[in-house]
Amino acid sequence: MVTVEAAIAVSALLVAMWLGANGLTAVTEQMRCTDAAREAARLTARGERQRGEEAAGRIVGDANVVIGTEGDAIEVVVSKRGPLGLPLSARAFAVPEPR
Secondary structure, three states: OHHHHHHHHHHHHHHHHHHHHHHHHHHHHHHHHHHHHHHHHHHHHOOOHHHHHHHHHHHHOOOEEEEEEEOOEEEEEEEEEOHHHOEEEEEEEEOOOOO
16 A cells, blocks of 8 residues: 555656756746847847857757847847747847947
8 A cells, every 4th residue: 555655656756856857948948048039139230140140049959040120120039849849939129230
């Protein structure tokens, strides 16, 4: 009787630890998306759009980076699938620097 209860408790503990580890991974990947969007927006505002895309790709890895310019605003959206298929995305804005 005690063996079955212990097995159930250990299984529940392992599931809780697995979910916690995936949650921490999701938070870390979300922070990387935010950093990548910010860096890409900053570089694009300096007139270095290609370097911004490359930097975002290096920071996040296999993410979708979309850089849009409308008027005097630059918007960068970085999105990817996180652990367990969770959609992650970050958005950053910048204003082009005068030349």
